[in-house]
Amino acid sequence: MDYRPDAGDARFLLEQVLDAPTRLRALAPFAEVDADLMGQVLDEAAKFVGAEIAPLNAVGDAIGAHFEAGTVTMPPGFADAYKAFREAGWPSLACAPEDGGQGLPWVLEGVLYEWLTGANHGWTMAPGLLHGAYECLKHHGSEALKARYLGRIASGEWLATMCLTEPQAGSDLGLVRTQAVPQADGSHRLSGTKIFISGGEHDLTDNIVHLVLAREPGAPLGPKGLSLFITSKFLDGGVRNAIVCERIEEKMGLHGSPTCVLRFEDATAWRVGEPGRGLSAMFVMMNAARLHVALQGVGLLDAAWQKAHAYAQERLQMRAPGAARSAAEADPIIRHPAVQRILDTERGWIDGLRVLAYHTGLELDAARHHADAGRRQSAQRWCSLVTPVLKALCTEQGAGGASRLLQVFGGHGYVREWGIEQHVRDARITLIYEGTNEIQAIDLLVRKVLPDGGAGIQALLQELAQDVDALADHGADTAARLQDACRLTQELVRASRARAALPFEAADDYLRAIGLALMGWAWHRIARAPGAAQGRWTGPRHALDLRVLPEYAMRAGIIRTQCSAAGAQAA
Missing domain, CATH: 1.10.540.10 (Acyl-CoA dehydrogenase/oxidase, N-terminal domain)
Known part of the structure; x- marks a missing residue:
């Protein structure tokens, strides 16, 4: 399997x-x-x-x-x-x-x-x-650093890590304490401890490159005092750098990936980019990582679905409701409506999320390379607004959907032999790393929607509504949902002016509502493609229309109730 x-x-x-x-x-x-x-x-x-x-x-x-004595064997x-x-x-x-x-x-x-x-x-x-x-290095590194590292990173000769988190500094990176002391030769000496470093030590490559957030002497407290540095396990000439792997974490899942605690003991490093601009340089890396994590959610959901689908075709149980009487006293469980409902619903999520993620990948390329400045700007707007939605939506579904697909196996799903329980354990971390899903929701609403009064997200939703064929099957519903998301955004922007805490309370529901509106558009695109009106696409589409998209009204209702309460409180 x-x-x-x-x-x-x-x-x-x-x-x-x-x-x-x-x-x-x-x-x-x-x-x-x-x-x-x-x-x-x-x-x-x-x-x-x-x-x-x-x-x-x-x-x-x-x-x-x-892990043994500072080294990791994969x-x-x-x-x-x-x-x-x-x-x-x-x-x-x-x-x-x-x-x-x-x-x-x-x-x-x-x-x-x-x-x-x-x-x-x-x-x-x-x-x-x-x-x-x-x-990150291509956009912010000096020519000397590019010459030393870029080709080896591009080819995969050397693997790389991202060193942000510290024991006291998780989501609030302004609390980072790692110090970087400048040296006469232009290098720095890094001292501090970083935790949750995926692949911080291993035997896959001869060298490991680390991108590290740290603070130079005299830098202000908070995020504006952070700079970005690059260092590596070995320096030129094969000299071992002063970087120690103290241990690897014992985790719920991802056992094949060493999650390391790294201690830097005056390790030789070089600054990447300008002083105090570490977070902006690092976010080039973070945004790419968040889109990758979104696709991790889709991949894990698909893996769980494949196992459940294969098992459901082979597992025989009582006759399915409505099945014709025959010599057989049992049917494959895939014929049972309860099982088919699970399979079709999760398949609908997989296909719709893929459309959104692949479209975002295409927009990412357009934002970088399109000849028209206006087209680059609209593509960048899509990537900025939709990436946090995708990271949260895909990973939530990857973990939750894998758990629901385990249900197809019954008791067999709970034992390791069938492999489905591993996907449930492995998928859980995706809701947490590269910014928790709660932070993604706050990023979307508080940092990206409210500052421009919702103009950007409304323009995006209006463009999608215009792309919908209102005369097509469910086209009117899809367009109406996108238009309502615009009105919902306006209501939330107005109510947030009356109550400062409201955006933080409504952020999760708002991200989910926008995600569901986007899912409707994605499936509308699938449904109007040649060949999608029949075959394997029909069951998932029906499940999405029946069991997934109606959730939008519930989320919008929750937000509108909060907006009304905020208005009443202000009055």
Whole structure:
């Protein structure tokens, strides 16, 4: 029951639903990228993930990473799989050709990492931050730092980490205490402890690069005093840097990924970017990581769905309601409405979330490369507003959906033999890291919607409403939901002026409401694509319309009740 990526589904969504080849050819770096090339990349990625990465999932969970005397040994097979991954060129898929990359669109890398996570979440944590580190250094690093690190990060020769969290500084990074003391040669000496560092120590590569938030002497307290530094396990000439792995955490899941406590003892490092601009430089990495985490949620949900679907086809139980009498006294449980409801509902989530995530990947490329400044601005608006929605929506569904799919197995799902319980354990962390889902909701409403009075999100929703064919099946409902989300935003903006705490109380419900409105649009796009009116797409679409999208009215009702209360209180 190993995970198997479906390149056919990915091609359908990219080509028929999102018209990705046409959109990408409008961007100068991807003028030669057509459907055939995209299909070849996806086909090869599916083969590699299915053959090399998926079979290691169970052993990674059972044996896990091993810590001894400051060193970490990865589970059996992990190092060989990473070597094959690097030699095949997968780390450099979306990196620029001048840095040794293949120069392909980000959306292809996004699909690859979705599949890698579905196949083996623990293993995928190792290369998962490569592209974020690459983008951060490319945009903010000096020429000397780029010459030393960029090519090795792009190729995957050296893996990378992101060192933010400290024992006293989690979501509030303004509390970071790690110090960086400047030296006469232009370097700095890092001292401090960082926790929750994925892949902080391992035996997959000869060297490990760390991007570290720290404070220079005399820097102001709070987030404005933070700068970003780059350091590595080994310095030039093979000299061991003063970085110590104190331990790895014993975790609920992700046993194949070492989550490290790192202690920096006057470690040699170099500043990346301007003093006091560490958070802005790091957020280049964080935003890429958040979109990757969203796709982790989709990959884990798909992996759980594949297992549940396969089991439901084979498991025989009592005759399904309405089944014709025959010699058999039992039917496969997939014929039972209770099981089919679970499978169709989660399948509807998987397909809709994929459309939103792949569309965001295409917009990310447009924001970077489109020749028209207005088009770049609208694409950046989409990425800024939708990334926190996706991170929260996809991971919430990845964890919750995996738990619901475990139900298909009954008691067998609760034992390790069938593998579904691992997905439930592994998926839970995605709601927490790279900014908890509560922080994503606050980021959306408080930092991105309220400052411009909701103008940006309303413009985005209006554009989607205009994209909807109101005469198509459920088109009027989809358009009405998007228009109502605009009105809901206006009401929330007005009420927030009367009560300062309201946005923080309503943020989770608002993010969920926007996410459901976007899901309706995504499935409208799927439904009007050629070939989607029949076959496997019909059951999930029906389940989405019946069991998922009605939640929008509930969330909107909660928010409107809070807005009314805020108005009454102000009066």
